[in-house]
Amino acid sequence: MTRQRLMFFIPAAVFLAFLVMASVALYGTITGSRSPDQVPQSVLIGRPAPDLPEHALSDELAKTLAQFRGQPVLVNFMASWCIPCRAEIPALDVLAEDVVVIGVAYKDKAADTRAFLADYGNPYQAVWMDDDGRAGIRWGIYGVPESFLIDKHGRIVLRHAGPVFKSVITDVITPALDQLK
Amino acid sequence: MKALLTLAMLAVGMGLSAPAMAISPEEVMADPRLEQRARDISKQLRCLVCQNQSIDDSDAPLAQDLRREVRLQLRYGMSDEAIFDHLRAKFGDYVLLKPPVTPATYALWGLPVALVLIGGLAFVMTRRNTAPPTTSTPTTAPPTTSSPIADMPPQDALKDDMGGAPPPAVIWGSMAIVLAVSLGLYALLGRPELTAQPLAERQDQILAAKQQQAKDNAKNTERLNSARAAADANPSSVEAQLTYAMVAAQAGAYGDERQGIARALELTDRDPSIVALMAEAISRDSGGMVTLPARKLVAETLAKKPAEPRALYLSGLAAYQDEDFPKAITIWQGLLAALAEDDPLSPVLARNIRSAAESGGLPLSDELERVLMAAETTPDEQAAMITAMVEGLEERLANTPDDPEGWSRLIQSRQVLNDEDGLMRAAFGAAAALREDASAQVRALTITLERNTGRQYLAEAADVLARLRMINPDSLELLFFDGHFAVLQGQNDRAIDQWSRFLDALPEDAPIRDDMIAQINALKQQD
Known part of the structure; x- marks a missing residue:
């Protein structure tokens, strides 16, 4: 008798546990704390920054990471065809007062990138052209915009997927920069 | 012939509806052995942006890049393992569709095994338990009865099984919980107000809207062309350039709008208000985003003319877009206070301030709330609100006339509404109700003088004069x-x-x- 009761309650308990798990996940989705779009942590953190693309947008914008060794750098993957990339330019411009910001135009045409910088402003000290997306694979990006913070030794300390808004600077990038000091 | 055409169309239709071929011909490697390996490797790699598709299946650009990368590595002579490691080093284990066994995935790999074990155990336990409890035969039955049929539980045991079902209270309770949770979810997520709007039933509406739009477009183009011609004909007229820009903005021709403003800027030697117009045009052209170039122009305007409304509006919008909501509210609130009451920008500002407060989780003070409410209503709505309020007040005073303050408010409101009959009614009403109050009498008489209505109200005025004589001759x-x-x-x-x-x-x-x-x-x- 008690055993048979048990045979009912065990599956019921398992089902209930499943329901609780599903509810937690659903609650997270509704409140926005759990997003199916969230990108897993980059495995490149703590590793030396991979190579940038081979071609720059112009000779003045051809500064390499090695040239900025000794100071923090933000490498920002962007594209003229990417809408959120437009929204992050003002925040990047503010960030550029403290940190060297380097742009990598991901799968973009040089003329389009130039027009983009003219329309939305240019916070970048260097702009490299990743025409075929190979640099994107080297850096393990999922899409644009995506940004990497590199310390003075040339190691990646932070990856942010999605646009850099001012809130991202205050909540994520500035604390990381403070830790580097 | 017709059948052939139908067939051809069918073929085209099928071609369109079939899933797009993920691998494009130019990707295929010349060496069939390498190509096979590339396909096998691709099947085990996740398309990171589609999450549950392999890069072999996916048409996403990132999948295409990864396929090309795999083939490139194969061409370099790398082993399958080396290629997996190469990509794992960039994207992590997540790139592998089959997760490796690591401490983080023990539960993932172990759970199915554990479930099979538990299930098996439970099965064995039930078997033992359902051994006939009604007979005195020991569970270790003699070999003669160990045929499969004899091992089946007897009928009574089955009945006993049913008897072991949970009590009805548990069943009803579970059902009630499920129902409550479902209703709760519906309350949280349900959108009953969103009803179906089948396209088929709205064809006429859609067609009419399209025709209207085509007509509007034609009209806008015509207006734009004539405005452009006027601007070209009067190259030194600032007004002609600005009209050209305005008409262009209405027609959605933002390039033309900027051109017109640029010419006006040149003519006026960068007048701050026109600089602000340019900032607005640039933002409009960028889908409403206050871009860096627009911000520079806003700063230029405010440096020369700190109260320029358009520049202030845009600087508030820039703060909003930077998620600096307190700053946005401060700027917009200041602008709202400086605007005339019936300025068409007021309701927009009020809405923006509310939206900023909501986004920033900031409470609105009562004072600001009142300002916003006033800004959100049009003058007509405000008049309607006051009228309703005044009528309520008048009714109340008819019942309880001994309320000097109420009468004062009523008279003031009637004056604001510019309702002469109502005003005179209120003035004489107050004088009659407050018959001991000299100032109420004087007020009524003063109003007849101000409004020049004494002649129509001689009888009432005589009463008032009589009362005034009684109070203070x-x-x-x-x-x-x-x-x-x-x-x-x-x-x-x-x-x-x-x-x-x-x-x-x-x-x-x-x-x-x-x-x-x-x-x-x-x-x-x-x-």
């Missing part, structure tokens, strides 16, 4: 108004008498003395 006001109404009724002698007494009682330096003397003399001459 020697007051200056009584002398003056007595004279005034005497004039209105043609009793000039009485008027001259009253006003002369009024004049005698007036201080020597009263400013109205000369005026009164002139009026008395005029009356005397009429006789």
